[in-house]
Amino acid sequence: MKVLVIGSGGRESAICWRFAKDAKIEKLYCAPGNDGIATLAEIVNISVCDFEKLANFVKENKIDFTFVGPEIPLSLGVVDYFNSCGLKVIGPSKEAARLESSKIYSKEFMSKYGIPTAKYSSFSDVGNALNFIDTLNESSKVVIKADGLAAGKGVHICSSKEKAKDIVLQMMKEKVFGSAGTSILVEEYIDGGELSYLVFTDGISYSLMPVSQDHKRINDKDQGLNTGGMGAYAPAPRATIELNKKVEDIIKKVIDGISKEKLKYKGILYVGIIVSNGLPYVLEFNCRFGDPEAQAILPLLETDLSDICIAILEQKLSKVQVKWKNKFSVCVVLASGGYPENFKTGFEIKGLDNIVDDNTIIFYAGVKSVNDKFVTSGGRVVGITSITDNIEDAINKVYANVNLIHFDGMHFRKDIAWRALSGKK
Numbered sequence: 001m002k003v004l005v006i007g008s009g010g011r012e013s014a015i016c017w018r019f020a021k022d023a024k025i026e027k028l029y030c031a032p033g034n035d036g037i038a039t040l041a042e043i044v045n046i047s048v049c050d051f052e053k054l055a056n057f058v059k060e061n062k063i064d065f066t067f068v069g070p071e072i073p074l075s076l077g078v079v080d081y082f083n084s085c086g087l088k089v090i091g092p093s094k095e096a097a098r099l100e101s102s103k104i105y106s107k108e109f110m111s112k113y114g115i116p117t118a119k120y121s122s123f124s125d126v127g128n129a130l131n132f133i134d135t136l137n138e139s140s141k142v143v144i145k146a147d148g149l150a151a152g153k154g155v156h157i158c159s160s161k162e163k164a165k166d167i168v169l170q171m172m173k174e175k176v177f178g179s180a181g182t183s184i185l186v187e188e189y190i191d192g193g194e195l196s197y198l199v200f201t202d203g204i205s206y207s208l209m210p211v212s213q214d215h216k217r218i219n220d221k222d223q224g225l226n227t228g229g230m231g232a233y234a235p236a237p238r239a240t241i242e243l244n245k246k247v248e249d250i251i252k253k254v255i256d257g258i259s260k261e262k263l264k265y266k267g268i269l270y271v272g273i274i275v276s277n278g279l280p281y282v283l284e285f286n287c288r289f290g291d292p293e294a295q296a297i298l299p300l301l302e303t304d305l306s307d308i309c310i311a312i313l314e315q316k317l318s319k320v321q322v323k324w325k326n327k328f329s330v331c332v333v334l335a336s337g338g339y340p341e342n343f344k345t346g347f348e349i350k351g352l353d354n355i356v357d358d359n360t361i362i363f364y365a366g367v368k369s370v371n372d373k374f375v376t377s378g379g380r381v382v383g384i385t386s387i388t389d390n391i392e393d394a395i396n397k398v399y400a401n402v403n404l405i406h407f408d409g410m411h412f413r414k415d416i417a418w419r420a421l422s423g424k425k
Contacts, residue, residue, distance in 0.1 A: 001306060002027040004058055005041065006048050006078070007069025008034050010333070010365035010383045011291035014298045015069055015305075016040045017361065022304045029063070036364020036374065036382070048073045051081040058087050065090060065309060068267070071149055074287055075101035079264070088313050089266075092287045096263035099285040103147045103154075103185050106285055113257035115250055117282045118143070120187040126172040132186055133164050141189035146171055148180030152216070152228040153340060155284075157189060192276035193419065194283065195236055196293050197247050200308055203265040205318040206255055207308075208248065210300055211239035212293045213419065218340060220415045227340045228380060231416035232296040233330040237391065238275070238419065247273055247280050254285075266312045295331040295363045295383045300324050330394040330417050331385040332402050336366070337409025339379035347408040349374045349381065354404040360386045360397065376407055391420045 001024055005015050013036060019028050020040045030037050031044035031054060046053045048070060058066060066082060068074055068091035077094035091097075098105040104122045109115075123129035136142060142164040146154030154177055158164035164186070171181030196214055199206040212234035218224040239247075251271060258265050270286035270293070289297075298305075302323040311320040336343035345366070352362060352374060363385065366378020384405070386398035395417050402412060 001025050001064040002029070002061060003306065004029045004031060004044070004054075004063045004066040005069060006031055006054065006066060006073060008032050008037070008048070009070070009291055010363045010380060011289050011294040012069040013037050013040075013363040013365065013383075014294040015067060015289065017363065018298045018301060018305045019067075022306045024304065024306050029061070031057070034364055034367055034377075035369035036362070036367045038369070048078075049076060051078050054078070055082055055085045055087060058082070059085070064088065065313060067091075067309065069288060071097070071100055071286065071288055075149060083264075090309050090312060091267040093264040096258065096265045097287045100287040101149055103145050103284070104183060107185065109257060109261075110282055113253050115253050115257075115282055116280065118188045118190050120185050122147070122183060122185050124183040126168060129168050129172065129184060129186060130165055133161050133168070136161065143185075143187040143189050144168060144171070145185040145187060146177045146181040147183040147185065148177070150177040150180045153177075153226050154180060155226060190274050190276050190281055192274045193238060195239055195273045195275065196232070196290055197251065197271040197273055198290065198293060198297065199251060199269050199271070200312060200317060200322065201255060201265060201267070201269050202312045202315040202317040203258055203263070204255070204315055206251060206269070207317060207320070207322045208244075208251070209297050210235035210324055211244065212236060212290070212296050213238070213417075214290060214293055215413060215416055218335075218411075218413075220413050225340055227335070229290065229292045229333065230335065230413045231330070231332045231383075232290070232292045233328065233391065233394070233417040233420060234293070234296040234300060235328065236420060243275065243278075243280065247271070250280060250282060266315075292331045292333055292383050295385050296329045299329050299361060299385055299387050300327060325387070327387050327389055328391040328394045329385055329387045330391070330398045331363070331383050332398050332412055332416050333380050333383045334402065334405060334407075335380050335411045336376055336378070337411050339411065343379055344409065345376045345378065347376045349376060349405065349407045351405040352382075355384070355401050357386070357397070357401060359388060360384065360401045381407070381410075391417060395421075
């Protein structure tokens, strides 16, 4: 088989890494990829949003199917375009991708199908939003969400009405997230632990992946600004059998809703869950692999990813027994100093060759090759994932390998997976 992966970050690095282990795949391409992914796949210099060029490339190279990594092309309808060309592609349609690309649509979907979530109000007028905030309880935190896609940074938990109003003004008047903040959600705050439930789905059935946990904040102890993700681990011990049964009831409602709405969905569904007093509530949907959840989950996958993709495309997923390693993985993201705000790039990444452990993998995100050396070229630079038989060893192993790497300004969290231990570190 020949396969094309669309995207250029750490998530796509993990997807390509898993495809590259599949003996059935003769040729692997990635568009536009990055110089680190070039060690696994042939790089194709086409933008993720240039659907015509991508489709023509697929036709000319007789590619069997395409796997879409990031949310932007999905939200713009890459799957619909490929299907109109008679091409096979893993991902939801533009309409189905609204579960991620519009927080308001997502909330309305949850309400319609009885999916537990936080109470909310939506606004497209800044004055109405500010007036509504005035009616809220003074002692309660307020959650403000941009309706559209904001690279994982469009959610703000505000400790006061004044802070909430400031965020509303930034989104709706100052347009800090562009058109993504034209409409917003004002949502009640639910206090609890977050978990990432990802499933493969063909729109009819689903297969649950090991439950993971992301670390969004830039600094230890979940302090500082939201990022695209500073690390993840799987499976999360807090995802008990009892909790998983409750969440699977939710997932069944989601898949049933997708079917009843006649949404075309062949790909990955990410259900962000928060657990409060033992009860799960849906925070959000993503319509693709999380980043860095993919870097923690995919190294645990035993079944060939191509077999799963073919089953999804043929809507025969229920006939495939997806197998996972009985191990734990921890991924730590190394970021440029200053991320997620202003940061400098172009620094040599030293020590990557020092990682020779078979159970530790380097996933490449913001990297560029200059004179046969990798230099930084983005906010999140590389992800280091280690796999062992227990979570504590995985934590120790990954940080031992992280300490072998250095570049100017390098920043990483030192407490990834701390909740999997005692909850304190």
